[in-house]
Amino acid sequence: MGRIPCCDKANVKKGAWSPEEDAALKDYLQKHGTAGGNWIALPRKAGLKRCGKSCRLRWLNYLRPGIKHGGFTEEEDNIIFTLYGSIGSRWSLIASQLPGRTDNDVKNYWNTQLKKRLLAGQTGGNRSNRKSYNNYHDTTNYKSTNGPNLTRVSIPAPDFGTYDPGDSSHYLDPNSILPPLTEVIRGQQHCEPQHLNWDQTQQSHFSDLMEIQNFHTGSGHTDSSLPSLYEASGLCVTSCPAFHYNNTSWSSSVTTIHENEVAMGFGF
DNA sequence: AACCGTCGCAACCGCAATTGC
């Protein structure tokens, strides 16, 4: 017994995609879209000898319009550092805050560049190039003292004034029900435990967020991952009595942010 | 020029979550 394979492994092509395959997939998706959303059946319809999952991945990570590759900006670096510190390796969530970036791209960028820069003590500026890369292997520059290594990530000063909950232009991803997390995170000067206690501005901003959520739930939209998104914002979920969402399974009483999870705990 | 080690990135794998019946 065992898992049922998603496709006939013996009859699917693997490895790098050819330009012809790319063209066939792109052509099919541009004509038919992902309507019906059936990726398993798509390869056969498109005349491709590929696994449906492979087609989906190729489209999402490479062929989809608006995809950017490489050339990460310093601001993007900072956003990745900040979100990684708050939510860890939830690449799809991080990528959703970076227009044109895919989770795979962000993940690769983190593993090949940012993680090493972090270990070298650089969370901004001094962006590496391949030539200077070997410096990152000099582990004598990075020694853990007691317990996990904590890194403070500085981010811009509070900028609540720019956020209008009624303005849909704040949504980087048109399918997202939440404002960009960076809007929230900018409200904290540092991701540090002492900032978990809400001040008036944070409470005010959280009210804005709840308004949005109420708006969307009013139209029938639910999102079971909402608590983790607010965790990502760095706001202390349990400290807000209003944080209940009775139409789904979660509530504030089961979602706790521990200080050592919110502090930048890069313990590798 | 040949070899070797390292890096970056596309793609794969397997599990979890979601969806539909």
Place this chain on the structure above:
DNA sequence: AGCAATTGCGGTTGCGACGGT
């Protein structure tokens, strides 16, 4: 409610490119 099919995600792998010797 339970099950199977499908999708989404994060970790890992494979391989071409590059740089050093």
